[in-house]
Amino acid sequence: MAAKRDTYTPDSLLTVAARVFNERGYDGTSMEHLSQAAGISKSSIYHHVRGKEELLRRAISRALDELFAVLEEPTAREGRAVDRLEYVVRRTVDVLVAELPYVTLLLRVRGNTDTERWAMRRRREFDQRVAELLRRAAEEGDLRRDLDERLATRLLFGMINSIVEWYRPGHGDRVDGGQLADAVVLTAFAGLRR
Known part of the structure; x- marks a missing residue:
C-alpha cells in the first residue's frame, strides 16, 4: 500500500491555521495543534512555512x-x-x-x-x-x-x-x-x- 501523500497546499494550510488561531487564539495554538487539525505531520507543515508566525502573517x-x-x-x-x-x-x-x-x-x-x-x-x-x-x-x-x-x-x-x-x-x-x-x-x- 502506498504512503498517503501530503495533499495540503499553502492556501489550504492557511485556511486550517486561520480557523485554529481563531478557535484557540494565536498564543494558545501550537504547531502540534495545527498538524492535528490539518491531519498532517508537523514536518509537512514546515515543508510549506517556516513556522507558526509565518502562517499568522500570511x-x-x-x-x-x-x-x-x-x-x-x-x-x-x-x-x-x-x-x-x-x-x-x-x-x-x-x-x-x-x-x-x-x-x-x-x-x-x-x-x-x-x-x-x-x-x-x-x-x-x-x-x-x-x-x-x-x-x-x-x-x-x-x-x-x-x-x-x-x-x-x-x-x-x-x-x-x-x-x-x-x-x-x-x-x-x-x-x-x-x-x-x-x-x-x-x-x-x-x-x-x-
Whole structure:
C-alpha cells in the first residue's frame, strides 16, 4: 500500500491555521495543534512555512491586502468624498464577509509578536485613510462637521468590526453579505450625513 501523500497546499494550510488561531487564539495554538487539525505531520507543515508566525502573517496579509485593495478601486478614488466613503464602507463589509476567518484573525491581534505589531500599524494606516475621506466629506459639506473624524472612524469601524463576533453565514444567519452592507451603510450614514 502506498504512503498517503501530503495533499495540503499553502492556501489550504492557511485556511486550517486561520480557523485554529481563531478557535484557540494565536498564543494558545501550537504547531502540534495545527498538524492535528490539518491531519498532517508537523514536518509537512514546515515543508510549506517556516513556522507558526509565518502562517499568522500570511493569514493577516490576506485580510489586509483585500482591505487595502478596496482603497485603490476606481469608485474609492474618484468622485465626491462622501460617495467614496460610502463605497469604502460597503466594500469593507464585503471583504469582511468574503474573508471572515482572516479578518476575524486580523481584528484579534494584540501586538504580542512582530507580526501582530506590523498588522496593527497597517490597520491604523487603513483607518487613517478612511478618516481622511470622512474629513474631506465634511469639508465638502456632505457630512456633519460636529463629529471628530477620528472618533467617527473608530465608531464606524467598531460597528463593522463587531460583525465578526456574531455573523455566521451558513449557520442559520439569514442575512447575506449584501443585506449586511446595506444595513451598515444605512445605519452609519443616516447619522453622519447633514
